[in-house]
Amino acid sequence: MSDNQREALRQNALAEIALLDTPPEREFDILAKLAQRMLGTGMSSITLIAPERQWFKARCGPMAPETARAQAFCPVVVETEAPLTVADARLDPRFAESPFVTGSPYIRYYAGVPLRVRRPDSGHVTIGTLCVLDERPREPTSTDLEVLEELACVAEALIEARAVALRAAKAAEEHRRAVERLERERRQFKQAERMADMGSYRYDIEKQFTLWSDGVFAIHERPVSAGVPNGEIMNYFPEPDRSIFVAAVRRTLDTGEPFEMDGDFITAKGNARRVRYSCEIELAKGKPVALIGLIQDITERHGLEQRLRHLACTDDLTQLANRAEFHRVLDGRLHEARAADDDVAVLLIDLDGFKGVNDVLGHAAGDAVLRGVADRLRAFCDDGCLPARLGGDEFAVVMPAGLDRVGLDRKVRRLLHELEIVMHGHGHIARVTGTIGIAWSSAAAQNRDVLLRQADAALYAAKRTRKGTAQTYQAGADHRMAG
Template identity: 70%
Template sequence: MSDRQREAVRQKALAEIALLDTPPQPEFDALAKLAQRMLGTRMSSITLIDPERQWFKARCGPLAPETTRAGAFCPVVFETEAPLIVADARLDPRFAASQFVTGSPNIRYYAGVPVRITQANGDAVTIGTLCVLDDEPREPSATDVEILSDLACAAEALFEARMVALRAAEIAEDRRLMVEHLERERRQFKRAERMADMGSWRYDLERRSATWSDGVFAIHELPVSGGVPNGDLMSYIPELDRTTFLDAVRRTLDTGEPFELDADLVTARGHQRRVRCLGEIELSKGKPIALVGLIQDITERHRMEEKLQHLARTDDLTQLPNRAEFNRVLDARLRDAHATGAELAVMLIDLDGFKGVNDVMGHAAGDEVLRRVAEQLRAEYLSSFFPARLGGDEFAVLVPSTVSRAALDLLVQQLLRNLHIVADGLGQIANVTGTIGVAWSGAAARSRAEILRRADTALYEAKRTRKGTARTYHHVLDDRITA
C-alpha cells in the first residue's frame, strides 16, 4: 500500500469516529492530565490529524486548539505509526527550524505514541497520537514510551466506546423518528434530566436553612415530599470530607471567593457516591445573605479516572504494580527514609528456567508461572512489602524500613523455597526457581538508580555462584564483578 493510500485509510477512519471539532470531554481531559502528571511535563495532548492540521481533542498547557501539520511533531508519529522521542528539538534537524520550536510554545522535549482504532474488519488504523511536551530539553526515560503506550491503550478504549456509542446513537435516531412528536419531547426531557445528575442548592445564612432542587433530592435518594433534612445536612458526608467541606465554606465566607471541591457522599439508602460541590456567596445590597451552588454526581467519572490510573500503573498479566509505579513508590520511600534516617531494602528477582517453559510448553504455561510468582509475592508473610513486575521474568520487591536485616534474611529463604515452581504442560514438566539480589539503602545508596544497581550486582553474583539462591550487596561484589 502506498503512502497516499495509507493516508486515505487513516483519514476515512478518523471521519467515521466523528471526533474532530467536538467539545471537550472529561474522560479525554483526565487521560491527558494523567499523562502530564506521570511524566512530569508542562504540556500533553491527545491529537487527531486531518489532511491539513492537527487538532487537540484534549490538551494541557499552553497549546492552541489546533495547528497546521507542517513542522509539527505529532504528524511524524501519525505518518510513521511509530513512537517518537525528541530530547532537544533544537538539535534535531527535522524540527530545529519548526515554528513550534522557534516560537510558542517553544517545544524542546517531545514524546508521543500512536493512538489507533480497530475497524470492523479487524484492522488497527492510526488516527492520532498521545504525547507529552516540554519547553525544556530532557533526557528521555526508559519508561516514557512504555507509560505513554499504556495510556494510549486507555485512549483507544475510549475511542472504541465512542464508536459503539455512535452506532447506538444511529439506532436510537431511527427509533426516535418513529415516535410521535409530543412523546419524543417528553422522553428527551426525562433523559436529559437523568443524564445531568446535578442539582442546585441555597443556604440562607440568617435562617440557617437550605432549599434544594429536585436534582439534589435525587442525588441523596430522598423524596422531595419529605423536605430538606436541615437538622441533619452534614450527616450524609463522611467525617474527613465533612471537615474539608466546612473549611471551604468558611474560606468562602471569610474571603468571598467561590469554592469547588470533590467529596464522598452516602445517600439516605446507604449508597456511596462521589459528588462535586460548587458554592459562592449571594449578596444583597453588598451584604452576604446566602450561599448558593451546585452539586453534581460524578461517581462514574471518578471511577473512570481511578480505572485509568489503575491501568497505567498495573501489569495486566499479574495484576502487580508495573515498573513505572514501582519506581514512583521507591522514590517516595527513599525520600522518607532519608528524612527519617531509616533504612529500607530492595529485592530484585530473576526467574531461572523460565525461558525453557515458554519455549517447550508455550506462552500460556509461561503466563501461568508468572501469575503463580505474583501470588507468592502477595503472600501473607509479605503483606507489608511492595512487589512489582518490572517486565518479562523480572520482579522487584520493596522491603519496608520496619523489617530488620536478620528478619529479611529469613524471609528471603522462605521466598526462595516458595519460588520453586513446577510447571507442566504439553506432556512436559519443568522446574522454575528464583534468584534474588538484595540491596539496602543508606548514606551511599540514597537514589533509586544506585540501590537498583546494587541489587542487580548482588543478583548477578548470586546467579554466577548458583541459581536459585540469594545474595545481599556489599562493596566486595563491585570489585569482583569489575574484575
C-alpha cells in the same frame, strides 16, 4: 520459528507502528541525508519491507518512492537480520541479475543495517533497513557499518517515539471520548436541572434554612416527602471532606469567591458516592442573602479516573505494581529512610527456567507462571512491602524499613521455596525457580540507582554460584548467601 512465522511477525510489527505509506517526516529525512553525507554515497534510504514491496520512508538520490521486493538488497538484511555490504553488485551472484543493478538506479555499492522495533511479546523485530547505495563500486571501510548502526539507533528511537506517540494519541482519544460523554451527560443534566430545578440547592443565610430540588433528594437517597434534614446536612460528608467543605463555605462567605470541590459522600441508605459540589453567593441589593449551587453525582467518572490511575501504575498481566510505580514508591521510601536514618532493603528476583516454559509449554503457560509468582509475592509481602513486576521475568520487592537482616534472610528463604514452580502440559514438564539479589539502602547512600545496581550485582552473583539461591550485596563483591 518458521520463515513464514517470522515474516508474519515482521508484518504485524510493521502494521502496529503505522509507519508504512505515511508522508515524509523531517527527522527521518535528516537521518537519510546524514548517512549519505557521512559515507559519501550517491543514494541512501530508510526502507520498510512490506510483503511484496520495499517502501522508502526517507530517500536521497535517484530512487523511486517504492520498488518491488524481489531481487532487492534491503529484504536480505531484514530476512537475515544482519548487516550487509556489497562492494560491487555486478560481481555478487545474489544481485548480479537484479533489475536494480542492470537497470536504474544501477547499484554497485550497498551497505545496510537492520532497523528494529521492540514488541513486548517477542522482543526486537526487524522491519526495515538504513542503507546507503552508490553507482560506483567501492570497498567498504571499517567504519561504514559502524556509522550506519549508530544512525540506525537514532532511527529506531524515532520509530519507537512515534509508536509511543500513536499509542498515547489513541489512549488520549479514548479518554477524550469518555470525557466528552461525561461532559455531555453533565450538560444534559444541567439542562434538565434548569428546566425542572434538579440537583440545585439554596441556603438562606438569615433563616439558616435550606431548599433542595428533587435531584438533590435523589442523590441523598431521601424521599422528597421527608423534607430537607436541616441541621444534619453535613452528616452526609465523612471526614476529612466535611471539614474541608465547611472551611470552603466560610471562605466563600468571607471573600465572596465561589468554589467547586469533589468529595466523598454517604447517602441516607449508607451508600458511598463521590459528588461534585459548587457554591456561590446570591446577592440582594449588594448584600449576601443565600448560598446557591449544584450537587452532582460523579461516582462513575471518579471510578473511571481511579481505574485509569490504576492502569498507569499496574502491570496488566500480574496486577502487581509496574516499573514506574516501583521506582516511585522506592524513591519515597528512600526519602523517608534518609530523614529517619533508617535502612530499606530491595529484592531483585529473576526467574530461572522461564524461557523453557514458554518454549516447551507455550506462552499461556508462561503467563500462568508469571501470575503464580505474583500471587506468591503478594502472600509473601506484609504491610509496608511492595511487590512489582519490572518486565519480562524480572520482579522486585521493596521491603519495609526497620526489618533486620536476620528477619529478612528468614523471609527470603521461605520465598525461595515458594518460587519453585513445576508446570505440566503436552507431555512435558518445566521447572521454574527464582534467584534473588538483595541490597540495603544504607550501603547505597539511599540512592535508588546505586541500590538497584547493587541488588542486580548480588542477583547475578547468586546466579553464578547456584540458581535458585539468594545473595546480599556487600562491598568488594563479597556476597553472602541467604538461602
